[in-house]
Amino acid sequence: MEIRAVGGYDEVGKNCTAVRIGNEAFIFDCGVHLENFIQYTEDEHLLSIRPEDLIKVGAVPDISRISDWKSNLKMILPTHAHLDHIGALPYLASSLKVPIAATPFTIEVLKAILQDNGMKLRNPLKTVHPNSSIRVSSTITAEFIHVTHSTPHTAMIALHTPEGTILYANDFKFDLTPTLGKKPNLKRLEELGRQGVKALIVDSTYAADPRKMPSEAVARQMLYDVLLGVNSKGKAVIVTTFSSHIARLKSIIEMGHKLGRKIVFLGRSLHKYSTAAERVGIVNFSREVQMIKYPKQMKKELRRIAARKEKYLLVVTGHQGEPQSTLSKMVNGKLPFSFSPEDHVVFSCKTIPTETNIRNRERLETSLRSKHVRMFLDVHASGHAAREDLRDLLHLVKPRHIIPAHGGIEMRKAMASLAEELGYSTGKDVHLLDDGSSIRL
Numbered sequence: 001m002e003i004r005a006v007g008g009y010d011e012v013g014k015n016c017t018a019v020r021i022g023n024e025a026f027i028f029d030c031g032v033h034l035e036n037f038i039q040y041t042e043d044e045h046l047l048s049i050r051p052e053d054l055i056k057v058g059a060v061p062d063i064s065r066i067s068d069w070k071s072n073l074k075m076i077l078p079t080h081a082h083l084d085h086i087g088a089l090p091y092l093a094s095s096l097k098v099p100i101a102a103t104p105f106t107i108e109v110l111k112a113i114l115q116d117n118g119m120k121l122r123n124p125l126k127t128v129h130p131n132s133s134i135r136v137s138s139t140i141t142a143e144f145i146h147v148t149h150s151t152p153h154t155a156m157i158a159l160h161t162p163e164g165t166i167l168y169a170n171d172f173k174f175d176l177t178p179t180l181g182k183k184p185n186l187k188r189l190e191e192l193g194r195q196g197v198k199a200l201i202v203d204s205t206y207a208a209d210p211r212k213m214p215s216e217a218v219a220r221q222m223l224y225d226v227l228l229g230v231n232s233k234g235k236a237v238i239v240t241t242f243s244s245h246i247a248r249l250k251s252i253i254e255m256g257h258k259l260g261r262k263i264v265f266l267g268r269s270l271h272k273y274s275t276a277a278e279r280v281g282i283v284n285f286s287r288e289v290q291m292i293k294y295p296k297q298m299k300k301e302l303r304r305i306a307a308r309k310e311k312y313l314l315v316v317t318g319h320q321g322e323p324q325s326t327l328s329k330m331v332n333g334k335l336p337f338s339f340s341p342e343d344h345v346v347f348s349c350k351t352i353p354t355e356t357n358i359r360n361r362e363r364l365e366t367s368l369r370s371k372h373v374r375m376f377l378d379v380h381a382s383g384h385a386a387r388e389d390l391r392d393l394l395h396l397v398k399p400r401h402i403i404p405a406h407g408g409i410e411m412r413k414a415m416a417s418l419a420e421e422l423g424y425s426t427g428k429d430v431h432l433l434d435d436g437s438s439i440r441l
């Protein structure tokens with residue numbers, strides 16, 4: 001078998017790994033590099049964007065790296081609905097011509113992205129339920145093992161092949177008290193460890209962070225503290241978070257009810273992900289929440305809300321300070337809402353540390369501060385495994401080979417150093433691949 005790093009090994013973003021077993025090949029994930037993607041697409045109409053231009057600016061994986069495998073390709077297997085894992089599919093998948101198999105929420109989100117942009121894919125879309133398998137060729141099956149992360153229906157994918165099992169574990173955490181959905185399927189991972197895993201491709205993003213990542217229940221408690229433990233009587237309460245983080249949104253809604261406030265979601269992406277989650281039966285937000293999607297409707301409703309803002313809990317897009325988001329527009333007067341001193345703005349997120357985000361957030365926070373708004377930052381727990389979770393994964397699945405992924409060389413070296421603590425050695429059974437390089441096992 002051969003494992004080829006296509007994208008996401010020199011940076012966090014545009015994740016894509018290809019594997020070939022004999023003359024059959026598969027792709028795990030096909031995401032965008034968000035910052036490069038947004039920068040490039042801001043002024044372009046999405047339909048006029050050419051895949052080769054996106055590749056050139058580093059916005060999507062360079063799939064020319066697997067052009068020699070094109071006729072061997074059998075299926076594309078995305079692990080979850082985040083854009084750095086599925087966002088390149090609308091641009092690249094049609095030319096690859098093979099089916100895409102993913103969990104129900106992931107497929108719904110992909111469909112919503114296509115619909116939003118007026119795009120179509122010729123690839124058949126196949127739904128695989130978490131903790132079940134799909135036959136991907138006459139001798140190979142892909143098993144989607146349920147794990148916890150910051151979006152629903154996230155899976156590790158075990159590719160069972162005649163050459164042994166490859167476990168692709170990009171983006172997960174071991175959350176034993178999730179606030180939505182099941183616990184991670186540790187029992188199955190342990191079984192795989194007993195049966196033998198030939199190669200583990202693994203999320204290295206927080207491999208240098210020596211802790212166990214706190215549960216989503218901790219983030220929920222943090223939200224409880226700032227929303228119910230702080231007096232917001234007579235003030236606006238505005239929360240911003242990741243639109244794809246359905247578990248977090250569910251907690252925010254529950255607390256809005258406890259506060260006796262009417263809950264309103266403002267912004268296209270909140271509507272998009274909530275609707276996808278409803279379609280697959282994960283939640284039923286639209287029964288409890290007013291969703292406002294379009295700018296025109298938003299202006300009208302916000303005018304009404306602003307007059308009685310103490311009655312509402314507003315959930316808005318724009319946690320990274322994105323200038324075109326609802327929150328930024330509310331702050332800079334492009335939407336009819338005026339902040340009063342001591343209104344509350346809760347950032348249920350962390351700033352993803354790219355230059356653009358840091359600059360945007362600084363601008364947003366400065367404006368809010370000048371209006372004497374109370375800000376609550378970092379009300380959040382990450383969806384990624386930290387070093388001690390990663391150690392547990394290695395103990396559970398006992399892979400013969402480890403390929404650190406999902407991050408630049410420093411992050412992947414941290415993963416390698418953890419493996420070395422457990423008796424592996426880099427170059428022998430830990431393989432540091434750069435984008436474009438391969439390993440034969």
Ligand SMILES: [Zn+2]
Binds near residue numbers: 080082149150171
């Ligand atoms: Zn993710």
